[in-house]
Amino acid sequence: MSEAPRRDPRAEWILRNRLHPEHDVLVAAHSGPTRGPTGLLRKNPHAVGFIGPQGIKRIDRSAGLSGGASGLSSGARGRSASTEVELPLHRVEHPDFYVAVVVDLVAGRLSSHDRDILGQARILAKGSEEQGAVVAVALGEAREANFEAAGADRLVSLTELQGQSLSGYCPEHKLAVLEAVEAELSPRFWLFPDSIHGGADLGSRLAARLGERPAVHAWKVDAQQTVCRGGSQLTDWHRPTARVLLLAEECALPVDETRHEARPIELASIPEVSALIEDLGQVDVDPSKIALGEAEFILSAGNGIRDWDQFHAVATALGATEGASRVAVDDGHMPRNRQVGATGTWVTARVYVAIGISGAIQHLQGIGQCDKVVAINLDDSCDMIKRADLSVIGDSQAILGELLRLAEARQGGTGDAAIDLTEEARHVA
């Protein structure tokens, strides 16, 4: 047999004919590199791309960069699944100075305000030729708080101090921790969120203790100059940058281009604290008196509710503020001031439970700022299910019945005081 490559006209004919039954087999066999008659390596221009749904040949030239278009081509699908980009790690081994950020940790998470402050700290830390490190001070329980991505080089994290949990109201204990940080690291800047979640309070206390004059409600900060908003939002004060800064929301962009170490720092010693203020815990508030826009936990009813008495009972037992979709309000089951959505109230609840609400776009707009959405619905293809973090498919009446029983069993187990308070709340309601 001669070594000369030979053509197979029949195979070539089948390769040209997409409708031939043996076409796929032969294409698969010929998909490797082919040699021409003279032994040259040949590229087959017809093998590039794929046939789109309309039967038209498509060539995807984005090389797997875009997630959307690659869904069509079977070749790129594998690549697009692993497009989680690893950000470059920013490492500070021997910092020249520190920038301390005391985060709020509302419900154990970094709020967007916290992230903005960490972004501002990043700017202050790299401002000059020296290199600073951002120290995040987290007092209290942290859950799902991704300090690495938020831009903290070092992390001081304490959940309790001298037997006192730092999650409640204990400004004296927290101040003692901050003083220990001051003694150990002496940060060049102290950054606090100017928020009602405790940041402004703690920052003012530290400023008074250190004898520093803080810049309050600062919204434009660099290493030299600060712009602060004055009283009634009517004046701007331009002043030299203070050492203690209480920063407004959206003062800087959050960190999103680098990863950071968040290396833990152990504080050497914290002096004994003798606290004068005693936290007796949260008081049960009648949830129906809380404005819908600022309620933390909303139980919302829609067209799927048949038994309204049961719904009210569940809301009372869980201590939730009641909301409603437009249909429920239009039908007269709920008052107008309880309507959630674009035409009603835009809610900011941390937990929103939607019962029998399919999720019209106006309603979904209204709950855009909610953290956790739970949906109970019969239809598993509705828009609310796509939005929800936990969806339960089933009959709302039966599930609410079980929920009511669980809530009542729980109240029975927590002691007499709690029962008395809820009884009282029920009378008020």
Next chain:
Amino acid sequence: MWPDSDLKVASLVSNGQHPKSGRSRRASQDARAVELALKMTGRAARVIHVGTGHRDSGLGQYLGMGLPEITLLNADENADAVPVLVDHLKGTDLDIVLTGIHAEQGEASGMVPYLLAEHLGWPLVSHIADIQKVEGGKAEVLQALPRGQRRLLRVPLPFIATVDNAAAEARQYAFGAARRGKLVDEVIDAPVDQARLEWESHPAKPRPKRLHVAKAKSAADRFKAATAKPQGQGGSVLRDGTDLEKATAIMDLLISEGVVR
């Protein structure tokens, strides 16, 4: 139990301004502090103001709430109020000092109560909504939390408290009462706030709104960011199981989020 005649309560008040027109008026949080003091001690409530006050400014409106007198510590506009107040409070026998959280004019840093607490060595409670009772030298204070929640605190007397907007609204003021009330002048020697004189004050500029700029490497990504409907990550969906299991799943989430206690 209110009013309590043994209790000595003072409120520190400032001149307010209307947020839109800038017209002089009583400051809303300070007026709530006066209201709380009036509730606790009746007409024995003491009210202190540092500055150049006269009856036609916000001070008149405080007097119009039914106060017999306001102690006016006469100081220049550029004076530092803190040392003046520290001197005055040291010489006065008081149990509770109430203020607003922020002033409505000037720097509005809200630091006065903190500095007073630091200098006097008193505890400070911020954002209070009400004082429920005073018993055995300790007060039970209701603190306003975000989202309409309340927390109960116990503080030993004497203490300083800042009054939140959640406290009871101040009563209407009356013209006649404002004329009858007295402004008791005290001539004092107030130091000038030097640091503030070096700052510049401008009318507030609207803050730029944050734009959501899509940081995309390729044209296809930018196109997608501009057109694609934001998709939720897709939570867990419970289809099968008994009603009890489904209800338990919901209850577990509510408990882990801390909304059901």
